[in-house]
Amino acid sequence: MRGFEPITERSTSSLNASIEIEPLIPCDEVSLNGIYLTLNTNVHPRLTVDSTPSKLLIGVSRCLLGDGVRFDGGHKHNRYLTDVLGEYFDWMRFCPEVEAGMGTPRPALRLADDGVKLRVVSSDGFDYTDDLDSAFERREPDLRSAGLRGYIFRRGSPSCGLYRVKRYQDGRATRDAQGVFARRVQTLWPNIPCEEGGRLNDMRLRENFIQRVYTYHRWRSFADDTPTLSGLFAFHAEHKYLILAHDQRAARTLGRMVAHAERVTLADTLVEYESQLMTALSRTPSIKSQINTLQHLQGFVKKHMTSRDKNEFERIVHQYRKGVVPLITPLTLLRHHLDRWGSDWARTQVYLSPYPEDLALRSHLTA
Numbered sequence: 188m189r190g191f192e193p194i195t196e197r198s199t200s201s202l203n204a205s206i207e208i209e210p211l212i213p214c215d216e217v218s219l220n221g222i223y224l225t226l227n228t229n230v231h232p233r234l235t236v237d238s239t240p241s242k243l244l245i246g247v248s249r250c251l252l253g254d255g256v257r258f259d260g261g262h263k264h265n266r267y268l269t270d271v272l273g274e275y276f277d278w279m280r281f282c283p284e285v286e287a288g289m290g291t292p293r294p295a296l297r298l299a300d301d302g303v304k305l306r307v308v309s310s311d312g313f314d315y316t317d318d319l320d321s322a323f324e325r326r327e328p329d330l331r332s333a334g335l336r337g338y339i340f341r342r343g344s345p346s347c348g349l350y351r352v353k354r355y356q357d358g359r360a361t362r363d364a365q366g367v368f369a370r371r372v373q374t375l376w377p378n379i380p381c382e383e384g385g386r387l388n389d390m391r392l393r394e395n396f397i398q399r400v401y402t403y404h405r406w407r408s409f410a411d412d413t414p415t416l417s418g419l420f421a422f423h424a425e426h427k428y429l430i431l432a433h434d435q436r437a438a439r440t441l442g443r444m445v446a447h448a449e450r451v452t453l454a455d456t457l458v459e460y461e462s463q464l465m466t467a468l469s470r471t472p473s474i475k476s477q478i479n480t481l482q483h484l485q486g487f488v489k490k491h492m493t494s495r496d497k498n499e500f501e502r503i504v505h506q507y508r509k510g511v512v513p514l515i516t517p518l519t520l521l522r523h524h525l526d527r528w529g530s531d532w533a534r535t536q537v538y539l540s541p542y543p544e545d546l547a548l549r550s551h552l553t554a
């Protein structure tokens with residue numbers, strides 16, 4: 188298991204069973220009990236998830252894909268999702284408000300705090316909280332069994348917003364709530380990578396989200412497939428420097444957890460490891476921690492590097508620190524030396540290639 192490799196497995200057994208149904212005709216969307224899956228039919232002549240083994244399945248607010256499901260019949264099409272990420276992800280699109288039986292168009296909703304519970308009410312005074320809860324509960328088994336590797340929500344929505352959604356109480360609005368659907372997704376699956384579509388315009392948040400999605404996929408592929416203690420050692424060894432870049436303390440804690448894993452049951456260790464791993468990765472690496480990681484990895488080949496090589500590496504790292512070059516520049520130079528002199532262990536660190544390189548995310552990461 189190293190960095191990014193073509194993905195050959197995904198826990199989609201129940202999905203496949205449901206999707207391999209007629210009509211098997213060219214079409215870019217298929218509904219699975221009301222949840223829409225978008226498949227790229229240029230690549231998928233037949234509507235089966237297995238036909239795109241290299242794509243990961245991501246949940247998404249429907250309006251972000253251009254579906255006119257907003258209260259006013261409009262959408263919030265995010266072109267980065269459809270035009271770029273669509274090459275790597277299949278979408279499980281879902282609109283909780285449509286699923287709850289509200290038509291389109293419909294009155295706008297907002298979160299009202301009655302002091303006991305956050306309620307979702309419409310501008311004409313109707314309370315939709317129970318309808319939204321029921322819609323979630325109806326769809327939960329499908330969401331649970333789909334093998335999602337991440338979720339992208341529409342910001343600000345009382346249903347889908349992940350951060351800073353307006354909460355109304357006693358006539359005052361405070362931006363400190365989560366949409367009711369987003370909250371339920373995060374409560375049920377606290378480790379699944381989640382982000383808001385709009386925040387993906389920030390290059391650091393974008394890179395962080397995609398890195399978490401691919402790491403979560405590698406983890407699930409390991410944890411869902413007869414995990415062993417030696418497998419956990421291997422997983423941790425390969426991810427050691429990726430974790431270090433995000434959170435030095437977590438890297439130490441996880442290292443100790445793996446080293447002492449024989450003292451507790453493997454099942455308990457896996458639960459705790461997954462939680463701490465995904466929490467650590469949700470911290471965006473600083474420039475300092477990226478440089479620290481680069482220098483640690485350089486340590487594996489330093490003795491083979493000439494003074495000129497070392498000076499050149501130092502100069503490029505300095506340029507990265509100053510914002511003159513992006514992260515990909517010192518990283519490429521480091522990979523060159525690791526490929527030449529590094530051990531297999533150093534060369535196969537996931538940090539060096541955590542997702543498909545064509546995404547070019549590190550070409551935009553500057554100080």
Ligand code: SF4
Nearest residue numbers: 249250282341344347
């Ligand atoms: S934000 Fe969520 S609830 Fe609102 S239209 Fe988009 S998918 Fe539907």
